[in-house]
Structure formats: C-alpha cells, structure tokens
Amino acid sequence: MSLNTLIPCLSDGINAALSQLGATALNALTEIRLRKNLPLVLCAGRNVYFITAKGKLLNHCSEYAYRVDEEEFDVVFRRLCNYSVHCEIDNLINGYITVKGGNRVGVCSTAVKTNGVVTAVKEITSLNIRISKEVRDCAKPILNLLYVNDFPSIIVASPPSGGKTTFLRDFTRLLSGGFNNCYVKTAVIDERNEIACKDDGCITADLGVNTDVITGFTKAAGIEIAVRTLAPEMIICDEISSVEEIEAMKNGFLSGTAFAVSVHAKSKEQLMNKHIVRNLIATREFSYVVLLKDYTNEFEIMEVS
Numbered sequence: 016m017s018l019n020t021l022i023p024c025l026s027d028g029i030n031a032a033l034s035q036l037g038a039t040a041l042n043a044l045t046e047i048r049l050r051k052n053l054p055l056v057l058c059a060g061r062n063v064y065f066i067t068a069k070g071k072l073l074n075h076c077s078e079y080a081y082r083v084d085e086e087e088f089d090v091v092f093r094r095l096c097n098y099s100v101h102c103e104i105d106n107l108i109n110g111y112i113t114v115k116g117g118n119r120v121g122v123c124s125t126a127v128k129t130n131g132v133v134t135a136v137k138e139i140t141s142l143n144i145r146i147s148k149e150v151r152d153c154a155k156p157i158l159n160l161l162y163v164n165d166f167p168s169i170i171v172a173s174p175p176s177g178g179k180t181t182f183l184r185d186f187t188r189l190l191s192g193g194f195n196n197c198y199v200k201t202a203v204i205d206e207r208n209e210i211a212c213k214d215d216g217c218i219t220a221d222l223g224v225n226t227d228v229i230t231g232f233t234k235a236a237g238i239e240i241a242v243r244t245l246a247p248e249m250i251i252c253d254e255i256s257s258v259e260e261i262e263a264m265k266n267g268f269l270s271g272t273a274f275a276v277s278v279h280a281k282s283k284e285q286l287m288n289k290h291i292v293r294n295l296i297a298t299r300e301f302s303y304v305v306l307l308k309d310y311t312n313e314f315e316i317m318e319v320s
C-alpha cells in the first residue's frame with residue numbers, strides 16, 4: 016500500500032508533477048487535496064506544501080503552484096469512483112470513497128434531498144485523498160507492554176489522520192501472526208475497507224494468518240456476525256462512534272471476546288470528555304487507553320480504573 020496504488024486515479028498532470036519528487040518526499044506524503052480551480056495541496060503530517068508543474072515543492076502558495084481546473088478535477092473524481100458514480104452513491108452520501116489500497120477520499124458536495132432525506136449528492140468541489148500506509152511493527156512496543164502476560168481490550172486514540180488505522184492494521188498482523196507464540200483468532204470489522212484493503216475479493220494488506228475480515232457491513236452488524244459465526248478471540252474495529260456499536264460489543268464481551276477499537280481524540284483531556292469514550296469505559300471491559308501522539312512514534316498508555 017502506497018502512493019503507487021493511487022497513480023491510476025490521478026490525472027496525467029498531477030502524476031507528472033509528483034514523479035519529479037524524490038522517494039523520501041513521496042513516502043512522507045499523507046494527503047493530497049484537490050479543489051476546483053485552486054492549487055493542489057500536499058500534506059506530510061502537519062506540514063503543508065504546494066507543487067509546481069515541474070515537481071518543485073513550495074512551502075507557500077504562489078503563481079507557480081499547480082492549479083487543478085474543473086476538467087482535471089472531474090477526471091480525477093470519475094477515476095476515483097472507477098467511472099461509476101452511481102455505485103458509490105451510498106458512500107458519497109456519507110462523505111467519502113474508499114479506493115484501491117485502502118486509501119480513503121473525503122468528498123465535499125451538496126446534498127440532494129427527497130422528503131428531507133439525503134438521497135444523492137451533486138456539485139463536488141473538494142477531494143481529500145488520505146494515503147494509506149503500512150508501517151510494520153509500529154504496534155509491537157504496545158503488544159510487548161500489554162499482551163505478553165495478558166489479553167486486554169484496548170481503546171486506541173489519536174487525532175484524525177494520526178495513525179489509528181495504521182496501528183490497528185499492524186496490531187492485527189502481529190496478534191494473528193504468531194506474536195508471543197500465539198496465533199490469535201482475530202476478526203476485523205472493516206466497514207469502509209480501510210484496514211484490509213480488499214481488491215477484487217482479495218485482502219491486499221498483511222493482516223496475519225489467522226484473521227477474518229467482514230467488509231461493508233455496519234460495525235454493529237459486523238460485530239454481531241463475527242460473534243455469532245467466527246468465534247473470534249479479538250475483534251478489531253476502527254472509529255467507534257455510536258451506542259449501537261457499543262451494544263453489539265457488549266454481546267461480544269459476554270462471549271469472551273476481547274476488542275481493540277479506535278476513537279478520535281488529540282489529548283487526554285479531549286479523550287476523557289468524549290461521550291463515546293465514557294460509554295466505552297462504562298462497559299468495564301476495557302483495561303487501557305493507548306493515546307498515539309500526532310504523526311510520531313510516541314504514545315501514552317493510560318490504565319482504565
């Protein structure tokens with residue numbers, strides 16, 4: 016998984032500019048942002064850059080910055096939808112597309128409503144392509160601290176784009192792949208196909224040898240299916256956000272299943288003020304919160320009392 020999986024979706028002009036960058040700069044990219052008739056924006060963590068048509072990075076916007084006109088924008092959008100906007104409409108209503116390699120694209124649009132219900136979208140104006148990354152062994156320090164002599168349920172927190180999905184992907188790989196001489200039966204509930212990165216029915220991410228993946232179902236439904244049919248020892252869920260999901264987890268806990276789930280939070284204070292986190296902790300099943308520091312390899316582990 017890398018920027019390479021996105022090349023067929025981008026325009027010839029954007030690919031030509033990016034191709035002039037060195038491997039280090041390309042590997043550091045975390046987002047590509049396109050807006051109609053505005054400069055292309057590249058993000059590497061918290062650093063924001065512009066780029067010229069000849070591939071020179073700029074740390075300020077100038078007349079030389081590569082601009083994305085309406086025609087080019089529409090070409091990229093259609094390619095991201097695999098030339099079938101209709102097939103992506105359910106995802107577009109929810110503000111995103113997931114493309115090959117697990118790369119998620121945030122989509123800004125105007126809602127089309129029927130009887131007060133959003134049934135379609137129109138007037139696409141912005142695309143935020145978040146580049147999926149596979150960082151092997153990034154979860155190993157936490158596994159070494161928490162999972163050698165115990166098998167706890169954990170909450171993983173970070174700001175948006177702060178590494179939660181990357182962590183969960185590697186956590187799954189290690190846990191089901193023989194960490195501590197165990198091949199844990201693991202189930203991934205991959206509602207938006209960001210963890211497993213399925214392509215033509217095949218899982219393209221390395222999730223270990225004892226992992227089952229449920230894709231496209233809501234997390235609540237996926238958890239129910241996993242508990243009922245797969246007998247998992249660990250269930251992995253990204254971005255928990257609803258009471259329904261927590262209720263499904265409670266049934267999993269009753270079956271003896273542990274969970275590793277993620278939430279958005281950029282600080283300990285914000286984390287403990289989030290209603291969803293308080294509800295998770297109130298189950299009395301989670302032992303630790305792992306707070307990932309934004310765009311770094313640092314983390315903080317908090318014991319849940």
